[in-house]
Amino acid sequence: MAAKLPHALYPLIRKLESVARLSDAERQAIERLPVRVRTLTARQDIVRDGDRAAQCCVILEGWACRYKFLSEGRRQIFSFHIAGDIPDLQSLHIPLMDHSLGTMTHATVAFVPHESMHDLTARFPTIAAALWRDTLIDAAIFREWLIAMGRRPAFEHLAHLFCELYLKQEAVGLAGDHRCPLPITQTDLADATGMTAVHINRVLKEMRGRGLITLHRQTLVVKAWDELVRASEFDATYLHLQRRAAG
Template sequence: MTTGSLSPHILMTRKLESIFALSDEERQALQDLPVRIKTIKSGQDIVRIGDRPTQCCLILEGFTCVYKLTAEGKRQIMALHVPGDIPDLQSLHLKVMDNSIAPIRSSTVGFIQHEDVRQACERHPRLTAAFWRETLVDASISREWLLNIGQREAYTRLAHLLCEFLLRLKAVGLVEGDTFGLPITQVEMADAIGTSAVHMNRILQALRADGLIQTQGTQVTVPDWEKLKKAGDFDPVYLHLEGGET
């Protein structure tokens, strides 16, 4: 399933409702938020470290990554975001960006002015709690990623990350059966789990050989969810989904 037929407001509402129960009035307030849509090409940053943004970005189509560079130019991907996510929501309260955000391939994003978000939250105070919960879940995912990179073997790391993607995409209605789109290169995936591109290729081959995943282009199919969960040492509690494991 693609996001082409889904409006920005539907995606944002689906994402927030996967972690927070919204009222009809709150859904309408989200619907009323002005969104400026823009396609960002691969190689361009959406926002850079040191920027002082006056708007948040809502991911509409494609994936984006949060990353930082060492002084030598080595990149570490700190987070990956999927449609419905607002990866720079913290910029509402932290004036200076301490990380950069870039698209994985060409991606479509919607920009929402900070002032519009603040006004919606003032009129509907529970939206403040919803957005706060969104940032708390983002922090929870970061903690799990730290454990993943620091303590799990590369094979387990990748299996874990694929489990996470399936549930996060399912939460916004972007999984068909047991298949989802994964628009990310092996080099980018390697940067996300802390391994080399060459080793990433070997891990993918091993996951396919073990029957944990099937791939066709950018599509990934999970034929046995329980088997992939076990291989990835995956417990979805850190995603804090309202319906639990969906």
């Protein structure tokens, strides 16, 4: 392994291994998937609401989000995605997109034909189970977002989201020491939390003022992790991570 370059799909393997266990044969089967690697600019759609998808998109580098536009330019972001995620995995079984997927930053992605994914999951039930598990965790994250949207005050909501985004990145080796990339704008945060950019700005200032976080050059530093966890009543159970460094 020492001098070998990591395989293009290594982020996917790392992600699946953060939520499930894979054998060598399963890892190799994933590495043998035919992929088309593309670099995309920030704010570029990967697949759009109404499209009929024939491939899945693995994020290799950068951030993406699932979203939907409403009238008058209103936008709801459903989820943020980082390296290793397959945000449109659902299209494998429901190809008609009922929302859009787009990049938030410059990103590298790998497209895998549905046919190859179907073949992989038919030959390796454990991989199918891992993808299913990942989809169920996705649903658990949606439930937490729903709670936050409906019941958490602004400060608690945003603090909860920061805890989640940090731990998700830490689990796949993209963050550590309570420091992680956060390459998104206040408007993105507003669209993801159902708040206005004005409220996001106020909450961020309060968080900084209380010494909980700093947010500078697209890097989130959590200065007081325990307090952030307490303030947001954060319980990481819903992320169902296999191995998680002590908080």
